[in-house]
Amino acid sequence: MADVGDLIPTDHPIVETYRGGPPAVDGRCVLLWVQRAKRATANRAANLAILAADMLGLPVVAAFCLVPDYPAATLRAYTFMAEGLRELPEAFAARNVGWVLRVSRPEVEIPALTAEFGAALVVTDQDTLPLGRAWRTGVAAALDVPLVAVDTDTVAPPHLFPREEHAAHTLRPKLWRAIAAGGFLDPIADPAAAVVSGLSAVRTGPDPLAALETFAIDRAVWPSPTVRGGRAEARRRLEAFLDSRADGYATGGRHKPEPAAQSGLSPFFHYGQVGPVEVARAAIGRRLGEAGWVGPRGFARFGPEPAVADEPLATFLDELVTQRELAVNFALRNPAFDRYEGLPEWGRATLEAHAADPRPVRYDGRTIEFGETGDRLWNAAQRQLVFEGYLPNRLRMYWAKQLLLWTVSPQEAFDLALRLNDRYQLDGRDPNGYAGIAWSIGGRHDRPFPPKKPVLGLIRPMGLKGMRQKFDLDAYIARVEALTGEPVPGTEPPLPSRRQGALALG
Template identity: 30%
Template sequence: MMTDTLPKALADWREAPRVRAMNDREAPAKADYVLCWLQQALRAHDNPVIDAAVRLGNAMGLPVLVYHGLREDYPYASDRLHRFILGASRDLGKGCRQRGLACVHYVDRSEKREKGLVYRLAARAAAVVLEDQPAFVAQWQAERVADKVDRPVYAVNAACTVPPAALAQDIRATSAFRRRHEAVREDWYDWHDEEPERPPYDGALPYTPDDLATMDDAALDALVASLAIDHDLPPVARFPATRAAVTERLQRLAEVVLPRYADARGDASRADGASELSPYLHFGMVGPREIVAAVRGADVSAEKRGKYLDELLTWREWFHYKARRMRVPESYARLPDWARRELAEHAQDERPNRETLHALVHGETDNESWNACQKQFLLDGWMHNNVRMFWAKWLIQMTPSPEEGWATACYLNDRFSLDGRDPSTYGNIAWAFGDSAPGYGRRPIYGLVAYRTDASIRKQKGGPAWLAEQAARPAIKVHVPRTPPKDPYLSEKVPI
């Protein structure tokens, strides 16, 4: 990572702590635009990546070109993920045009291969501005591009309310992070969209863009069906990939979820206990500041607002803060030494609850509660946060070894969940595997790693009925490998 001085347009910005230089290249004397390359921050408004590009473009007298492309070969590419991403990308383009910005798209496929497209777009740019996302494909590709292009590359954090660089870099515990974060978070609640001073770019491009704006849902569905991706895993109707769906959920958060959040948040059987915004947060269709604004505007007590904001701003941003210091946040090696040692010492313990990967994927194990959790991933592309903790903890005893348990948890999370492949979900899995306080006594298989049962949901008034109903839902049949992938979960090798 480079920490060189930023150009004045970014150094003088109140959001400057969000930005870091990824290389030490100099801007060319002539260029057509500033390239804003988005991979996961797929929103046109309250997007610091776009705002940084606009500020830079204004200072250079250049327009901004927003670009989003979608590869066909990223890990776990499926109808579910592709359809959600393309829906988000379509609305991104519409929003950019409303802001007076050109936005172009590319969908990788056999009849339209554009090898090295990002590099060819960057060759015409004065600079490349991209998102600072510390996990999965967005991280891997950004690092690769920054190393190879002969233009300056700036990474901008768009995922957090408080940029991690604005906090002390020696925080080691959640409680300390909460104190530091709470002390400054209100300073970061407000934002405004930067106004471009140049008209939208309409010059030459090194390829013919895909016009997602003219595609209706049926056309997007047909495009997805034509691709060489996993067609076993269908899109999820529960989570439409539109800004309208985001707006509806923000309104529901303020009017339905927050008034009952203190009582309902730990009860997965209650529909009013979760905002269901995490898929939209993961793909950047909404930013945390917009959610904070909805929470602060809700007609509820400060206590109820505080409980929700602690989940959003403390825990979620703590996991992002931690991931920023890790080369591979999805790696088993991220666990504390003591936790890996405890699990290793008990690796040979008898595991009477072992299951095949096929049974785990399809939620067809001997454990009704665990099946209910997994059916949410398999069928809904999402899982209630409270039962995720039991789901992940139980995998330790359902798999042959702690390492395979970790790889299985990450595989199920990344392949099936719309909010997988994320610092937050990797942080949740790490918590379950021992990145937390030790338990109160040693147990077989777990050692001192804390144990968890299904009691938190089963003891709820509607818990048993909900578990039985969820577990009984028919599974869709998908192909399953013999064992979960080792890359990068165990090997730390980037698979693309």
């Protein structure tokens, strides 16, 4: 075999070659390095590893490195991930793939496993964020066999969109045309590896949940009492959503916290326990039949089927595919995606022009983190976040925007939102979070909203009045009180003085 490209289509946009060259001639297996996509099925990286192994007449071994010191990780985040990892030995066995879990860093362990198992080549998944990409570069530098990364985190491969997109409306047509042309929404099959040997039967490594006990991590953020990790739970949530809540998704249900019309799948996406293609296919299949195809609002015409009017489905796909892949584009193409400097120029300019505006009230970090501000709705959201690690979309927007009103500077509001989001959200440290915070605080992917308001300038306001129109705040607060077993303090958000005029509360 002259080159890895003879086994794996390295010129396909879902494949990125970190190290090329010929596979090892005396290889004894293909190593599948599982990193972002922590699932055995609906996984394009696993499929290409199996395909290459079948061509070489070799078995496949999947390996995961449980990094003991992931930056700023919490017991909550690790527990959710470990619950999903526990399912993997059996799930890979169903595809005739071996399984190894090691507590170590990938740059050390993947080259070591390659040598130990005699891997002819290594196949992995893709990661958008810098740390994951640095791991791949580090592993490639330490290997003497090929390393290819296969995108299975998005529907359309991000490499098709090399520039930073301005907003959803600029990405949407290109994205859905690419999806239709490339067949990227076609179902992902789960073939078993053809070659079964002793290596396919390998099952080694500690129990991932037990392994956490020795990690020096932030244990003050306890495991979510309501959201359990793992693919089985993700599929259960998906089915429940499609059974009973999907109908209301487009008609405002999505904005309500109770009963939530959202799927609740974002943590499972973040840990790669489900993938967007399988979720989109499940939703399309349920509403239109297996052969159905639909794009988001107005874009069905790019698909192979005639346009289908299914507003809930179109809206869901627009969030799951367009908005999610817009966030991936932002994290990949904007080097300041997780910094205040990543806000658009007009957003920073308007915030800075209003930086000296008097704030209605200032709170210190502790008051904010403990949900003890004067704003009862905000406190309820913060307490739900701290308690269970999840918030519905609309509350996330309100939650982030309010911080602008209570901090000294927009930079401080941005940094605080990011820190709290990443610390407590089960789906934190995700491109969606970076894009969501940049949207809420600085207008990224949004537009200016005249007239100017104190503090916010031209940033889109979102106040209590608007929230009250969307859902029953009292019922929501009562639900948080029942969840946490504690009364939520506060009253209405502090009203602006007459002199300040209408602060962004309406």
